[in-house]
Amino acid sequence: MTTPPLLYSLPLFPLGTVLFPGGLLPLRIFEVRYLDMIGKCRKAGTPFGVVSLTSGAEVRKAGAEAESFAAVGTLADIRAFDAPQSGLLQIECVGTQRFRVRSSELQKHGLWIAEVDAIADDVALEIPDDLQHTATALRRLLDTLEERRRAQGDTVRLPIGAPYRLDDCGWVANRWCELVPMQLTLKQRLMELDSPLMRLELVSDLLTRTGITE
Secondary structure, three states, X not given: OOOOOOEEEEEEEEEOOOOOOOOEXXXXXXOHHHHHHHHHHHHHOOOEEEEEEEEOOOOOOOOOOOOEEOOEEEEEEEEEEEEEEOOEEEEEEEEEEEEEEEEEEEOOOOXXXXXXXXXXXXXXXEOOHHHHHHHHXXXXXXXXXXXXXXXXXXXXXXXXXXXXXXOEHHHHHHHHHHHOOOOHHHHHHHHXXXXXXXXXXXXXXXXXXXXXXX
């Protein structure tokens, strides 16, 4: 468990995806509001918050629907940074801790700043026998992806980052949530669940329905 939740200001990046703790997120950034935000976060060594869009679009357009987003998001730490040309950044982030938005404000230059409360990390829980098939299937998938990467060259990026925690309910559930196609609202609800065991049980049902596991 983490220390008690803390309230602090956080720059937000509303996206049409859900970032899970431990998940990898590559981003290609060209909007001025986010170029400035990422530059400041990288310089200060601080995270930003990824929240799932409920209306609006990732890129601002004149006359477009206003942005709104889910109340629970995930901190993103920048772990790789590249500026291939002026006005363009390519970064890779890793999700860390979940948070709940207490209040948010849209700044003049279009960046959202929020007051947030940290949400405690998932409790580490060993996968029970009746759900072990979820970890076994994920291990097989990871082996296949690693073989493909070696065949194509080590520069190919895997969608899941090490270390692998195939004995942990929350980690296995989160990785399947990233890999299995599902509605954004369902993915958001799974990420928000306090119980990693319940999250894995629901993921197991989904894997069975889609034929990934039996």
